[in-house]
Amino acid sequence: MQQIFETSAIFRIEYELIINIQDFREKRGWSQRVLSAKMRLAEAFVGKCESLDQPEKYNLRHLGILKEVFGFKSLDDFFPDGIPNDEQIIIWYKKVPKKKADGSDSKLMDNVVVEIIVVDGETKAEVNKENKR
Structure with a gap:
C-alpha cells in the first residue's frame, strides 16, 4: 500500500492559484523552468511552488509578475471559475x-x-498547531 502524505493547512485560494497557474503554464507548453525564467526567478522556483511537499508558494509580488508573463488584464483572470471559498484545507x-x-x-x-x-481555524498557524497534537 502506498504511503499517504499530508500538507500543512493552506487556504483554498492558494491551492487553486497553484493549480490554475500550472494549467496556464501547461497550455502554453512551458515547463516549470521556462516559467521560472520568464518570471526572472531561480529555475527551481515554480517547481517548488507547484509541489505539495515544499513550503514555497506564490505571494502577492509573484501575482504581479505572473499577470504580466501570462498577459492577463486583471488578477481575476487567475480564477476563471471564480474566487474560491474562504476556507483552509489540508491536502x-x-x-x-x-x-x-x-x-x-x-x-x-x-x-x-x-x-x-x-479544516476549521482562524489562521494557518492555529490549524497547524492543532494538527500536531
Missing part, C-alpha cells in the same frame, strides 16, 4: 513516479491528490 496526497517520454517510470516523483479536507 492528502501520494507520490507516484513521473512518466518518461517512452512511458516508463522516471526516478522523479509527482504528487497526486487523494483527498482535500476542509
Whole structure:
C-alpha cells in the first residue's frame, strides 16, 4: 500500500492559484523552468511552488509578475471559475513516479491528490498547531 502524505493547512485560494497557474503554464507548453525564467526567478522556483511537499508558494509580488508573463488584464483572470471559498484545507496526497517520454517510470516523483479536507481555524498557524497534537 502506498504511503499517504499530508500538507500543512493552506487556504483554498492558494491551492487553486497553484493549480490554475500550472494549467496556464501547461497550455502554453512551458515547463516549470521556462516559467521560472520568464518570471526572472531561480529555475527551481515554480517547481517548488507547484509541489505539495515544499513550503514555497506564490505571494502577492509573484501575482504581479505572473499577470504580466501570462498577459492577463486583471488578477481575476487567475480564477476563471471564480474566487474560491474562504476556507483552509489540508491536502492528502501520494507520490507516484513521473512518466518518461517512452512511458516508463522516471526516478522523479509527482504528487497526486487523494483527498482535500476542509479544516476549521482562524489562521494557518492555529490549524497547524492543532494538527500536531
